[in-house]
Amino acid sequence: xxxxRANPLTLRSWAASVARSVAFVWRSLxxxxxxxxxxxxxxxxxxxxxxxxxxxxxxxxxxxxxRDHPLRARIFAQLGLFDVYGSWWFTLLYSLLLLSLxxxxxxxxxxxxxxxxxxxxxxxxxxxxxxxxxxxxxxxxERAIRDARRALRRxxxxxxxxxxxxxxxxxxxxAREGGSLLFHWAILLLLAGVAWGKGTGFSGQAVIVEGETWxxxxxxxxxxxxxxxxxxxxxxxxxxRVDDFxxxxxxxxxxxxxxxxxxxxxxxxRLLDRVEIRVNHPAEAEGVRFYQxxxxxxxxxxxxxxxxxxxxxxxxCEQRGVPKGVSPLQVPWRCVVKLPSLRPQVGIAFELxxxxxGLLSLxxxxxxxxxxxxxxxxxTWEAYEGDLRSELVQSVSTLDTTAMxxxxxxxxxxxxxxxxxxxxxxxxxxxxxxTVLTVxxxxxxxxxxxxxxxxxVGLLPALSSTRRxxxxxxxxxxxxxxxxxxxxxxxRGNRFEEEFARLVRxxxxxxxxEAS
Numbered sequence: 001x002x003x004x005r006a007n008p009l010t011l012r013s014w015a016a017s018v019a020r021s022v023a024f025v026w027r028s029l030x031x032x033x034x035x036x037x038x039x040x041x042x043x044x045x046x047x048x049x050x051x052x053x054x055x056x057x058x059x060x061x062x063x064x065x066x067r068d069h070p071l072r073a074r075i076f077a078q079l080g081l082f083d084v085y086g087s088w089w090f091t092l093l094y095s096l097l098l099l100s101l102x103x104x105x106x107x108x109x110x111x112x113x114x115x116x117x118x119x120x121x122x123x124x125x126x127x128x129x130x131x132x133x134x135x136x137x138x139x140x141x142e143r144a145i146r147d148a149r150r151a152l153r154r155x156x157x158x159x160x161x162x163x164x165x166x167x168x169x170x171x172x173x174x175a176r177e178g179g180s181l182l183f184h185w186a187i188l189l190l191l192a193g194v195a196w197g198k199g200t201g202f203s204g205q206a207v208i209v210e211g212e213t214w215x216x217x218x219x220x221x222x223x224x225x226x227x228x229x230x231x232x233x234x235x236x237x238x239x240x241r242v243d244d245f246x247x248x249x250x251x252x253x254x255x256x257x258x259x260x261x262x263x264x265x266x267x268x269x270r271l272l273d274r275v276e277i278r279v280n281h282p283a284e285a286e287g288v289r290f291y292q293x294x295x296x297x298x299x300x301x302x303x304x305x306x307x308x309x310x311x312x313x314x315x316x317c318e319q320r321g322v323p324k325g326v327s328p329l330q331v332p333w334r335c336v337v338k339l340p341s342l343r344p345q346v347g348i349a350f351e352l353x354x355x356x357x358g359l360l361s362l363x364x365x366x367x368x369x370x371x372x373x374x375x376x377x378x379x380t381w382e383a384y385e386g387d388l389r390s391e392l393v394q395s396v397s398t399l400d401t402t403a404m405x406x407x408x409x410x411x412x413x414x415x416x417x418x419x420x421x422x423x424x425x426x427x428x429x430x431x432x433x434x435t436v437l438t439v440x441x442x443x444x445x446x447x448x449x450x451x452x453x454x455x456x457v458g459l460l461p462a463l464s465s466t467r468r469x470x471x472x473x474x475x476x477x478x479x480x481x482x483x484x485x486x487x488x489x490x491x492r493g494n495r496f497e498e499e500f501a502r503l504v505r506x507x508x509x510x511x512x513x514e515a516s
Contacts, residue, residue: 336399
């Protein structure tokens with residue numbers, strides 16, 4: 001049986017349908033309305049990325065969502081909301097937005113260049129224009145048209161003679177279209193800079209205790225890092241040693257200044273710089289910027305088991321569950337020490353009062369006084385033994401006591417040692433502070449900066465200038481000449497009537513001055 005042959009008419013019809021669909025999509029992309037819709041959708045996607053915990057930034061919150069709200073988590077995962085900026089739909093929207101901007105701007109740019117290079121077209125009948133006037137001048141036509149040329153140029157008109165020695169064609173306001181195009185090209189440049197910078201850069205947080213050195217490497221972010229899709233793991237290895245941290249407050253208790261004094265080294269340990277990092281005053285080394293983000297207290301804790309030290313070092317404390325309307329300065333700091341090597345396992349939960357007067361005011365008056373400095377710091381502690389459930393995703397500052405039992409509690413002052421029983425002792429030698437730095441590299445930042453500057457530069461002429469076209473023709477009349485002037489406005493036509501009258505007066509005044 002002979003194979004069936006495709007019907008040529010059917011193939012042509014199918015090809016024509018595809019061509020019409022492609023043409024429709026291309027026409028839609030060339031519409032500025034489409035670009036605005038795509039920009040709105042990209043903005044909504046960015047909002048979703050801010051509201052929903054993201055992979056690499058809040059993995060613990062994502063795990064908690066799957067545990068507490070499995071249906072919602074599955075829906076978010078299917079929609080790619082846990083990784084908005086790496087999802088296929090956000091990449092598609094962003095790519096379509098860039099393509100739409102290019103499709104809109106390129107034809108307009110070509111048309112602008114043609115208009116800028118073209119000679120002004122002669123007007124057919126000036127009397128048919130909406131704005132028309134005749135100006136008698138006591139000068140010969142050649143001199144009158146020459147004076148009119150100088151007057152128009154002083155008014156920033158682009159003047160040409162459209163093949164007639166006694167005629168002029170003038171226009172101004174091309175800067176408006178040029179500024180508008182520059183503004184849109186700058187938007188495209190800014191979006192490209194954002195895509196390049198975020199796609200090849202990273203951003204993470206470093207928690208560094210006073211006196212310690214932190215190295216810029218993937219493993220040292222403890223999961224608090226977000227890397228771009230095209231980031232090649234080329235971390236710098238820059239080291240930062242926090243020499244001192246200082247927080248100052250106003251008399252009302254409001255924070256006034258946070259400053260991290262640090263020393264920067266390169267990957268080989270060579271000194272780069274000594275810096276002070278403040279809010280809005282970052283430090284930079286080898287393309288990596290360090291921004292001041294937060295701070296806290298880090299008590300040095302030493303735990304011994306039958307005289308053998310099993311834990312010794314500063315512990316980062318955090319504030320969780322600050323009640324609404326309560327200053328963070330009135331809330332104690334909480335931290336945890338976990339001892340998984342012991343059998344049974346032991347966990348100790350601490351509550352730090354950097355200023356012991358805060359704890360005393362709570363006990364005496366039921367209200368905590370603001371704690372702005374370290375003054376005779378104390379810690380309350382509770383010890384538990386059992387299963388730490390280390391196989392679960394947990395914050396380092398959280399102690400899961402569901403499989404544990406309480407074995408003791410107490411109060412520990414700075415320089416004191418407490419006996420927990422079971423041969424365990426815990427000491428509190430000193431109190432330090434830690435700083436939280438946002439560490440980021442964005443290679444597209446200079447592109448974004450250039451784009452933002454060009455946007456402002458483009459807005460100035462786009463908002464302040466308008467397109468006007470004027471034609472002047474000199475005809476002999478008696479011993480002098482008459483200037484026939486016509487014109488129209490391409491934008492803001494309601495304002496051109498007054499401008500046209502002023503232009504006619506200027507031409508008349510110039511001719512009168514030249515005649516005298």
